Amino acid sequence: MSAVEARGVGKVFSSRSGDVVALEGIDLTVAAGEFVALIGPSGCGKSTLLRLIADLDAPTTGELTVFGKTPQQAREAQDYGIAFQQAGLLPWRTVTANVELPLELHGVGKAERAGRARELLSLVGLDDFAGHFPHQLSGGMQQRVAIARSLAERPSLLLMDEPFGALDEMTRERMQTELVRICAESGAAVVFVTHSIPEAVFLSQRVVVMSPRPGRISAVVPVNLGDVRGEGLREDASFFAAVTAVREALHGTPVTARGVDLR
Numbered sequence: 288m289s290a291v292e293a294r295g296v297g298k299v300f301s302s303r304s305g306d307v308v309a310l311e312g313i314d315l316t317v318a319a320g321e322f323v324a325l326i327g328p329s330g331c332g333k334s335t336l337l338r339l340i341a342d343l344d345a346p347t348t349g350e351l352t353v354f355g356k357t358p359q360q361a362r363e364a365q366d367y368g369i370a371f372q373q374a375g376l377l378p379w380r381t382v383t384a385n386v387e388l389p390l391e392l393h394g395v396g397k398a399e400r401a402g403r404a405r406e407l408l409s410l411v412g413l414d415d416f417a418g419h420f421p422h423q424l425s426g427g428m429q430q431r432v433a434i435a436r437s438l439a440e441r442p443s444l445l446l447m448d449e450p451f452g453a454l455d456e457m458t459r460e461r462m463q464t465e466l467v468r469i470c471a472e473s474g475a476a477v478v479f480v481t482h483s484i485p486e487a488v489f490l491s492q493r494v495v496v497m498s499p500r501p502g503r504i505s506a507v508v509p510v511n512l513g514d515v516r517g518e519g520l521r522e523d524a525s526f527f528a529a530v531t532a533v534r535e536a537l538h539g540t541p542v543t544a545r546g547v548d549l550r
């Protein structure tokens with residue numbers, strides 16, 4: 288069964304100054320376990336699409352299902368985890384207590400919570416920081432805690448909106464390598480919003496290119512770089528070829544790719 292299925296999805300925001308067609312005619316299938324990146328100029332509706340999948344907003348038109356359920360049913364079944372640009376950790380809780388939070392909210396017992404948190408902190412390489420508070424961690428470490436928290440309930444789908452956007456380039460590349468490993472281990476499908484073409488290519492099996500006004504899918508670029516993606520891949524000709532393919536797909540959009548990182 289598909290992780291996400293969007294058929295003719297549209298979203299119109301109405302305001303006193305008129306309607307904004309944020310999305311129109313979005314058809315997209317994300318397979319279970321698949322990593323899909325959404326890329327496109329600022330304002331093309333990437334975050335809106337992610338918010339519709341996450342049931343943070345509702346489509347105006349079309350049909351959207353998550354593992355065959357409505358987004359609301361999928362949210363209630365805890366089918367997905369969410370990670371945004373800001374880690375959003377609670378400053379008064381330790382790293383462990385932050386990771387345990389979703390489990391605590393859903394009534395999971397203390398011993399099970401502690402075990403799961405240990406497992407997750409090991410997965411993101413933070414075993415030694417379980418008792419630390421967020422302000423004692425670097426930005427990259429905080430983001431790893433947020434990713435651990437988003438995996439707490441073993442979601443089959445991760446929704447990520449520029450989770451590495453605020454990190455320096457080196458940390459960002461390290462986090463990308465870790466995310467590839469974490470996803471391979473957890474088997475979760477991912478919908479990942481980014482402004483960076485190399486990031487989209489490094490992480491994804493497919494890059495979905497969007498264009499604005501109204502927000503549409505203008506191209507879908509398959510990235511055939513295999514499942515094992517180490518640092519060496521960034522220097523490989525196949526990687527550059529995929530980056531070029533996405534760049535060309537973006538340039539094919541009728542507007543300049545403002546807001547897109549072409550590095």
Ligand SMILES: Nc1ncnc2c1ncn2[C@@H]1O[C@H](COP(=O)(O)OP(=O)(O)OP(=O)(O)O)[C@@H](O)[C@H]1O
Pocket residue numbers: 300301302307308309327328329330331332333334335336502546
């Ligand atoms: N709550 C809202 N009310 C009104 N308009 C909105 C709302 N949310 C988004 N929009 C509009 O919808 C369009 C798409 O916005 P969205 O944030 O999804 O774009 P984006 O591709 O994620 O942009 P960015 O790359 O800059 O984050 C924009 O024109 C935006 O102004």
